[in-house]
Amino acid sequence: MTxxxxxxxxxxxxxxxxxxxxxxxxxxxxxxxxxxGSPCEAPSGxxxxxxxxxxxxxxxxxxxxxxxxxxxxEWSRIEPEPGEFxxxxxxxxxxVCAACHAHGIEPVVTFHHFTTPRWVVAEGGWHTASTVDRxxxxxxxxxxxxxxxxxxxxxxxxxxIVAMIGYQMAFFPPGVSDLDQYRRACDNFLAAHQxxxxxxxxxxxxxxxxxxxxxxxxxxxxxxxxxxxxxRDSVRRDMEDQYLDVCAGDDFLGVQTxxxxxxxxxxxxxxxxxxxxxxxxxxxxxxxxxxCIRRAWDYTGGSIPLLVTENGIGTNDDEQRRRYVATAxxxxxxxxxxxxxxRGYTYWSLLDNFEWCFGYRPRFGIIDVDxxxxxxxxxxxxxxxxxxxxxxxxxx
Numbered sequence: 458m459t460x461x462x463x464x465x466x467x468x469x470x471x472x473x474x475x476x477x478x479x480x481x482x483x484x485x486x487x488x489x490x491x492x493x494g495s496p497c498e499a500p501s502g503x504x505x506x507x508x509x510x511x512x513x514x515x516x517x518x519x520x521x522x523x524x525x526x527x528x529x530x531e532w533s534r535i536e537p538e539p540g541e542f543x544x545x546x547x548x549x550x551x552x553v554c555a556a557c558h559a560h561g562i563e564p565v566v567t568f569h570h571f572t573t574p575r576w577v578v579a580e581g582g583w584h585t586a587s588t589v590d591r592x593x594x595x596x597x598x599x600x601x602x603x604x605x606x607x608x609x610x611x612x613x614x615x616x617x618i619v620a621m622i623g624y625q626m627a628f629f630p631p632g633v634s635d636l637d638q639y640r641r642a643c644d645n646f647l648a649a650h651q652x653x654x655x656x657x658x659x660x661x662x663x664x665x666x667x668x669x670x671x672x673x674x675x676x677x678x679x680x681x682x683x684x685x686x687x688x689r690d691s692v693r694r695d696m697e698d699q700y701l702d703v704c705a706g707d708d709f710l711g712v713q714t715x716x717x718x719x720x721x722x723x724x725x726x727x728x729x730x731x732x733x734x735x736x737x738x739x740x741x742x743x744x745x746x747x748x749c750i751r752r753a754w755d756y757t758g759g760s761i762p763l764l765v766t767e768n769g770i771g772t773n774d775d776e777q778r779r780r781y782v783a784t785a786x787x788x789x790x791x792x793x794x795x796x797x798x799x800r801g802y803t804y805w806s807l808l809d810n811f812e813w814c815f816g817y818r819p820r821f822g823i824i825d826v827d828x829x830x831x832x833x834x835x836x837x838x839x840x841x842x843x844x845x846x847x848x849x850x851x852x853x
Contacts, residue, residue, distance in 0.1 A: 747788025
């Protein structure tokens with residue numbers, strides 16, 4: 458198997474608005490961080506101030522060797538009240554897109570990455586069908602203002618995670634455990650994705666549109682136990698299959714993978730002895746990426762090009778980060794060798810940033826940030842991954 462990636466393979470890194478911009482006070486996450494009894498370890502606060510430092514960060518992307526940068530636009534900034542759209546916020550995101558182009562970077566724009574305006578939540582949230590219509594209206598305005606500068610569009614980031622952790626595990630907003638609300642939230646996310654694709658395609662510009670889905674290497678334990686296999690398949694249908702089903706006709710599917718999930722006869726079980734457990738509570742298991750790419754390809758019948766839109770590791774051990782990514786990329790090369798249409802790899806994350814309920818403890822970035830000064834310091838893993846990107850090959 459060659460260490461070379463195909464010509465035109467895309468190399469990127471990613472962030473999300475709430476995790477890096479700072480001061481996103483008008484959304485459900487800011488409210489969640491500051492609520493009494495919140496599970497969040499720390500509030501987001503000023504984050505890493507990318508609202509002001511975006512050009513510096515984009516320049517670092519380009520200097521390292523990446524050709525695209527995935528970021529999200531913050532709905533609560535653009536539409537702070539129902540039907541009231543901020544020209545200043547839209548102009549800001551035009552400047553972000555323009556800075557990408559100026560540095561030879563493709564702007565990959567995510568329209569919803571976990572956060573929802575407070576006023577939307579006050580009127581119902583994602584378990585309410587009206588939220589779909591509100592999201593479509595926002596997306597139509599946003600693509601109208603930005604579409605001519607967008608290189609690729611991601612509709613909704615990991616809707617399966619927002620639904621499961623917010624409406625079942627009560628760890629994300631709205632912080633409930635309600636099966637009926639969970640099912641309605643899933644249905645609304647599925648509808649929102651399907652209905653927003655033609656809206657984004659109908660705006661100015663001509664760019665690919667797709668969904669980004671959180672996937673895991675779901676493994677039955679024991680592998681030959683019929684009950685474990687049945688339970689694994691049921692969990693996977695809920696978390697993946699219903700979302701894969703609505704991607705038919707999209708321009709790409711974004712595969713987002715961090716580890717595996719072991720499933721026994723009665724449900725999800727813990728990690729396997731002998732495997733390191735990372736800051737986020739899951740196993741060091743970079744082989745999951747290859748497994749998820751193969752499953753996405755097989756499930757969709759090879760009908761949709763694949764992009765790895767998130768893959769990475771939260772760790773204080775930068776050499777462990779490099780080992781993780783190298784093994785994950787070996788898996789991508791194996792998939793490519795078998796004819797699977799994988800068109801790019803995006804590392805999560807560009808910067809150490811706000812990791813939701815875990816606060817600032819997990820460090821996913823290939824760039825360190827001193828939050829007392831907001832100084833950016835490229836890690837050795839970032840220098841190495843940049844060399845890989847420039848060579849378009851897995852190198853030492």
